[in-house]
Amino acid sequence: MARSSAAASPCDLDREFAPQIAQLLATPPLQSAQEYYDELIQSKKHDGIRVNYNGEHGKGVFANKDFDEDDLILKDQMLVGAQHSLNKIDCTVCSYCFRFIGSIEFQIGQRLYLQSIGSSIGCHSERHCHGSESGSSTDSPAATEGNSDTLPQEVIESLITGETSLPFSDHFALPEIVSCHGCDEERYCSQSCANSDWESYHSLLCAGSNTEPSRRSALHKFIEHANGTNDIFLVAAKTITFTLLRYKKLKKHPDFQAGSNFSLLMEAWKPFSMGFKKRWWDYIALPEDVDASGEDSFRQEIRDLAFKSLQLLKDAIFDAECAPLFSLEVYGHIIGMFELNNLDLVVASPVEDYFIHIYDLPDDEKDEAEKVTMPIVDALGEDYSVNCDGTAFFPLQSCMNHSCCPNAKAFKRDEDNDSHAVIIALGPISKGDEITISYIDEDLPYEERQAELADYGFTCTCSKCQEEKPN
Numbered sequence: 529m530a531r532s533s534a535a536a537s538p539c540d541l542d543r544e545f546a547p548q549i550a551q552l553l554a555t556p557p558l559q560s561a562q563e564y565y566d567e568l569i570q571s572k573k574h575d576g577i578r579v580n581y582n583g584e585h586g587k588g589v590f591a592n593k594d595f596d597e598d599d600l601i602l603k604d605q606m607l608v609g610a611q612h613s614l615n616k617i618d619c620t621v622c623s624y625c626f627r628f629i630g631s632i633e634f635q636i637g638q639r640l641y642l643q644s645i646g647s648s649i650g651c652h653s654e655r656h657c658h659g660s661e662s663g664s665s666t667d668s669p670a671a672t673e674g675n676s677d678t679l680p681q682e683v684i685e686s687l688i689t690g691e692t693s694l695p696f697s698d699h700f701a702l703p704e705i706v707s708c709h710g711c712d713e714e715r716y717c718s719q720s721c722a723n724s725d726w727e728s729y730h731s732l733l734c735a736g737s738n739t740e741p742s743r744r745s746a747l748h749k750f751i752e753h754a755n756g757t758n759d760i761f762l763v764a765a766k767t768i769t770f771t772l773l774r775y776k777k778l779k780k781h782p783d784f785q786a787g788s789n790f791s792l793l794m795e796a797w798k799p800f801s802m803g804f805k806k807r808w809w810d811y812i813a814l815p816e817d818v819d820a821s822g823e824d825s826f827r828q829e830i831r832d833l834a835f836k837s838l839q840l841l842k843d844a845i846f847d848a849e850c851a852p853l854f855s856l857e858v859y860g861h862i863i864g865m866f867e868l869n870n871l872d873l874v875v876a877s878p879v880e881d882y883f884i885h886i887y888d889l890p891d892d893e894k895d896e897a898e899k900v901t902m903p904i905v906d907a908l909g910e911d912y913s914v915n916c917d918g919t920a921f922f923p924l925q926s927c928m929n930h931s932c933c934p935n936a937k938a939f940k941r942d943e944d945n946d947s948h949a950v951i952i953a954l955g956p957i958s959k960g961d962e963i964t965i966s967y968i969d970e971d972l973p974y975e976e977r978q979a980e981l982a983d984y985g986f987t988c989t990c991s992k993c994q995e996e997k998p999n
C-alpha cells in the first residue's frame with residue numbers, strides 16, 4: 529500500500545530543512561521512547577499497563593496486572609482532538625474536554641431551532657466507539673421522523689434561553705457555558721478548560737475580534753477550507769499549535785535555556801514523535817471509483833489539497849523559529865498519524881439519557897411528564913439525541929495493536945461523559961499478556977477484514993485469521 533511520492537514536493541521548506549525534518553520524523557531511539565511511556569504511565573497512574581517494544585508488531589500495550597472481564601484497563605486523556613465541523617452544529621460541548629454544556633433544555637432547543645432552519649445534519653444516537661459495540665442496551669422512547677414546525681417558535685426559544693424547564697431535567701444538570709473571551713466559536717464547561725485550551729492551542733487559532741485583522745482573516749480562510757474539504761486539517765493545526773506553544777514555554781524554562789532552538793522544538797514535538805506515522809497521501813486507500821491508472825493523479829491531488837491547507841495555515845500562524853514544523857512533509861505525516869492511530873472521539877449525549885429517564889418513570893409520573901416531553905420528542909424525531917463525535921489522538925490507546933479476536937475494547941460507560949478513551953477487558957487478561965483491540969468490525973468475513981486492515985498497512989495473522997484463512 530505504501531508508495532513514495534510521485535513528484536517532487538511543492539513546498540520549499542521540505543528542501544530547506546530536509547535534515548531537521550528527517551529528525552522530527554525519525555523513529556525515536558528505543559530507550560528514550562521507553563522512558564517517555566514509563567513516565568507517562570507513572571504520571572497518569574495507569575499502573576495496570578506497560579508499553580513494550582518487544583512484541584511482534586512494533587510497540588504494544590501489555591498488562592502489568594491481571595484483569596477480569598469488564599474491568600477498566602485504561603482511561604486515556606487525549607493529546608489533541610477536535611469535534612467534527614458538522615457535529616459542532618448539532619451539539620454544544622466544551623471545546624477542551626468535550627463534555628456537554630448548557631442544559632438539557634438548551635441542547636434540545638438548539639437542535640429544534642437548527643431543524644427549523646434546516647441546518648441540522650443529525651445522526652441517530654449510538655454510544656459507539658471505533659471498534660466497539662453500542663453501549664446502551666436500554667429501550668429508547670419511540671421516535672419518528674421529526675417535525676420542529678409542530679412546536680411554536682416561542683417554545684423553542686424559551687428552551688434555549690432557559691425560560692422553560694423540562695420535568696426532571698435537574699437530574700441531568702450540565703455545566704454552564706463559558707465562552708472564549710475572543711471569539712464566539714469556542715465554548716467551555718469551566719474557566720479552567722477555557723484557560724487550558726487557550727494555553728495549549730486556541731491562543732494561536734482564535735479568530736475573534738481581539739486577533740490582529742490580517743491573521744484573523746487568514747485563520748478564517750484556513751478554517752473555511754478545512755470545513756469545506758476535510759476537517760482532519762483542523763486537528764493537524766491543533767497539533768502544530770500545541771507544539772509551537774510548548775516550544776515557547778520550554779524556551780522560557782531555566783532547564784532548557786541552554787539548548788538550541790531546534791533541540792527545543794524536538795522536545796516540544798516529543799509527544800507526537802512517538803505516534804506511528806506514514807505520509808497521508810502515500811498510504812490512503814484508493815476510492816472505489818479510482819482505478820490503478822488514476823492512482824498517481826489521485827495521490828497528487830490529496831497532496832495538493834494538504835499543501836493548500838498548509839499554505840493557509842502558514843499565512844495565519846507561521847513561526848520562523850519552528851519553520852520545519854510547517855513543512856509539507858511534517859504536515860502529511862501528522863495527518864497520516866491521525867488516520868492510522870485515531871480512535872473516534874465519542875461523547876454520549878445526555879439528552880438520550882434524559883428521555884430514557886422519563887420513559888422509565890412510574891406510570892403516573894410518566895404520564896404527567898410526557899404531556900410536556902412527547903410533543904418535543906415528536907418534533908425532534910428519530911434524531912432526538914446526537915452524540916458528540918470527532919477525531920482525537922490518545923497517547924496510550926494509540927500504542928494498542930489490533931487483533932480480530934481482541935481481549936479489550938473501547939467502550940464508554942454511563943459515567944464516561946468526556947473525551948477520554950476508555951478501554952475495558954473483554955475477558956480475563958493475565959499479567960504479561962498483550963492488550964489488543966479491534967480496529968475494525970471483527971465479525972466481518974475474513975476477506976473483508978483483511979481489506980479494511982489494508983488501510984492500516986498490514987495483514988492480520990491473529991489466531992482467528994489463521995483459522996479462517998482460505999488454503
Ligand SMILES: C[S@@+](CC[C@H](N)C(=O)[O-])C[C@H]1O[C@@H](n2cnc3c(N)ncnc32)[C@H](O)[C@@H]1O
Pocket residue numbers: 585586587588803804868869926927928929930931984985986987988989
Ligand atoms: C495504532 S498503531 C499501533 C502501535 C504500533 N505497533 C507502533 O509501533 O506504534 C497501528 C499500527 O501498528 C501495526 N499493527 C497493529 N496491529 C497489528 C497486527 N495485528 N499485525 C501487524 N501490524 C499491526 C500496524 O503497522 C498499524 O498500522
